[in-house]
Amino acid sequence: MIKINSLSKLFHTKSNLISAVDDLSLEIEKGEIFGVIGYSGAGKSTFIRLINRLENPTSGQVVIDGEDITSLSKNKLRLSRQNIGMIFQHFNLLWSRTVRENIAFPLEIAGISKQERMARVDELIGLVGLSGREDAYPSELSGGQKQRVGIARALANDPKVLLCDEATSALDPETTDSILKLLIDINEKLGLTIILITHEMHVIRKICHRVAVMEAGKVVEQGDVLDVFSHPIMPVTKKFVEQVMGDNNQEDSLEWLTTGYKNGDIIKLHFVGETTSQALISQVAKQFDVDINILQGKITQTQKGAYGSLIVHIDGVSDEKESALAYIKSAPVEVEVVHHAN
Numbered sequence: 519m520i521k522i523n524s525l526s527k528l529f530h531t532k533s534n535l536i537s538a539v540d541d542l543s544l545e546i547e548k549g550e551i552f553g554v555i556g557y558s559g560a561g562k563s564t565f566i567r568l569i570n571r572l573e574n575p576t577s578g579q580v581v582i583d584g585e586d587i588t589s590l591s592k593n594k595l596r597l598s599r600q601n602i603g604m605i606f607q608h609f610n611l612l613w614s615r616t617v618r619e620n621i622a623f624p625l626e627i628a629g630i631s632k633q634e635r636m637a638r639v640d641e642l643i644g645l646v647g648l649s650g651r652e653d654a655y656p657s658e659l660s661g662g663q664k665q666r667v668g669i670a671r672a673l674a675n676d677p678k679v680l681l682c683d684e685a686t687s688a689l690d691p692e693t694t695d696s697i698l699k700l701l702i703d704i705n706e707k708l709g710l711t712i713i714l715i716t717h718e719m720h721v722i723r724k725i726c727h728r729v730a731v732m733e734a735g736k737v738v739e740q741g742d743v744l745d746v747f748s749h750p751i752m753p754v755t756k757k758f759v760e761q762v763m764g765d766n767n768q769e770d771s772l773e774w775l776t777t778g779y780k781n782g783d784i785i786k787l788h789f790v791g792e793t794t795s796q797a798l799i800s801q802v803a804k805q806f807d808v809d810i811n812i813l814q815g816k817i818t819q820t821q822k823g824a825y826g827s828l829i830v831h832i833d834g835v836s837d838e839k840e841s842a843l844a845y846i847k848s849a850p851v852e853v854e855v856v857h858h859a860n
């Protein structure tokens with residue numbers, strides 16, 4: 519649905535030529551939540567601003583539903599932009615207008631009649647959960663409520679794409695979660711394609727289906743969120759995954775973990791996707807006459823299911839233990855026997 523072909527943006531400053539986005543190509547499917555992650559200066563903001571031509575590219579194309587945004591005249595671009603909503607880190611609300619008036623603003627610009635505007639605004643206020651706050655001014659709202667106004671305003675003209683520029687970076691963790699939930703809700707209800715940029719891997723983990731990692735203006739790695747989490751390739755991606763999963767080097771060594779376990783096996787279970795770790799462990803404990811203890815583990819939820827690993831100690835009479843191991847191996851989980859004591 520969105521095709522980005524060899525997109526580049528050069529900034530000429532007094533002393534320098536900065537390549538903010540460098541020959542970037544991507545394809546984003548209709549209805550997906552696509553995340554772009556990178557450290558400060560990687561070129562994320564420039565990239566997202568090129569999608570709706572808040573910045574003009576130096577070269578390359580952005581094609582949305584077959585329409586090349588980069589070649590549109592100013593008038594056509596104005597119309598085409600109604601298909602692309604955007605929300606911002608600092609909300610960019612009109613401070614002298616109420617919630618209702620902020621949300622109505624893009625409808626006024628689009629020439630929608632007052633009656634239609636009022637009905638649409640009411641609908642949007644319900645959708646983003648701001649009922650009762652219609653007549654408040656932005657200064658009277660919490661950060662989360664301000665971003666809800668930003669989202670309602672961005673959705674006013676029924677866009678096909680929503681661009682999110684660090685939309686939760688100014689919010690505390692709980693408010694961040696409530697805004698991410700709202701974005702998931704909107705994605706599911708309206709089938710809206712969402713492109714978001716962030717420097718936080720937790721945001722990618724919680725809501726994205728696919729992710730691209732940017733460094734020095736380029737996409738250095740991309741894929742399904744679960745694939746990227748389970749097999750990060752580039753050093754920068756590994757660092758982002760560590761934000762969520764912790765640094766493997768900081769884990770207790772196997773030698774340390776096995777101290778004190780003279781009998782039984784120590785096995786490592788890797789979960790990727792739908793399998794839930796708790797169900798498997800409790801089934802083993804219920805069905806087999808074995809002792810099973812979790813020694814170390816990190817499981818995290820992504821939009822595409824659970825991901826992570828558990829190291830467990832399992833002990834019992836030989837037959838029972840072997841049956842339990844066979845049961846675990848038959849589950850959709852990767853099993854690695856890391857220590858076999860007897």
Ligand SMILES: Nc1ncnc2c1ncn2[C@@H]1O[C@H](COP(=O)(O)OP(=O)(O)OP(=O)(O)O)[C@@H](O)[C@H]1O
Pocket residue numbers: 529530531536537538556557558559560561562563564565
């Ligand atoms: N208007 C501009 N003029 C000159 N250089 C710019 C301009 N906008 C961005 N840059 C430069 O382009 C590079 C990429 O910046 P950009 O803001 O896109 O990165 P970012 O990944 O979004 O980082 P941040 O999260 O810090 O904004 C940086 O080196 C930045 O200094």
